[in-house]
């Protein structure tokens with residue numbers, strides 16, 4: 554029978570664990586949803602929260618009751634969401650208004666977006682940490698009787714973004730579990746979550762999505778032509794959020810840019826490189842840079858596959874001639890090293906490392922590998 558859970562792509566194992574926990578009435582007080590980015594960890598946590606507060610009290614939310622309706626807009630009084638917010642605690646801006654009021658509009662907008670698309674990543678400008686103030690509020694609210702009867706759920710997105718003070722404060726809450734109160738922590742960087750927190754949670758490892766799962770979702774949810782959906786799913790590399798981002802972009806342009814970037818990286822003249830890649834090396838085009846790096850990543854993955862003779866799996870099928878030339882010239886070089894260098898750069902970019910530095914160090918690394926004797 555179709556259910557609300559079906560809206561979440563893949564993750565069959567985790568869905569099964571959560572549903573049987575409800576059926577067997579063996580709910581943990583705290584869960585940690587972990588795994589790489591863009592695979593639906595937030596979506597799972599939100600759907601689990603919806604299930605737990607649904608008036609029908611079964612292993613799947615009914616989607617019809619007043620509680621489910623409130624969850625549709627993520628405005629349920631018993632489901633609180635915590636995520637990184639900008640500023641220190643009680644920090645004021647120049648006008649003397651609290652920063653919180655200033656970003657309130659942005660927060661509302663992003664929550665509405667998240668309600669509409671649980672794969673949307675809430676990211677408030679200048680937010681670095683989950684503030685101790687947010688955790689104190691959570692602590693207070695978790696101990697009070699709820700605005701509505703029933704369970705109270707706290708979802709903590711980006712749980713790795715807690716500093717020591719927030720971690721310690723949350724730890725106290727987790728150490729004293731209350732009936733009917735559940736904490737759903739979500740992270741793409743489990744290694745950055747303190748072990749003391751992890752040990753208090755039931756761990757739910759979420760898997761990377763397969764190309765077919767992503768392509769299927771793009772076709773069904775975004776009405777993308779199956780052939781195009783398949784191509785994008787290969788570029789997205791298991792990350793559905795990235796796949797949807799890619800839809801809005803001119804992929805052909807980024808592909809051409811990727812080839813040109815590699816050409817200038819390989820050119821003997823450093824000046825030529827700077828002239829041609831100024832946009833990426835000095836500009837502030839972080840989003841573009843991420844797409845460009847993804848294309849370069851795919852390029853190296855494809856050339857490695859081509860070198861091994863597995864042409865069938867190649868993504869960039871329309872750049873066949875260009876790639877054959879590259880493999881003929883550079884097939885003997887350490888292409889896996891190039892792939893790793895691009896992956897590292899993508900990681901740095903996502904951690905907000907200064908863009909020109911990321912691009913410059915990638916250029917140096919690729920030149921070193923590809924020009925090696």
Ligand SMILES: [Zn+2]
Nearest residue numbers: 607615618621
């Ligand atoms: Zn319901």
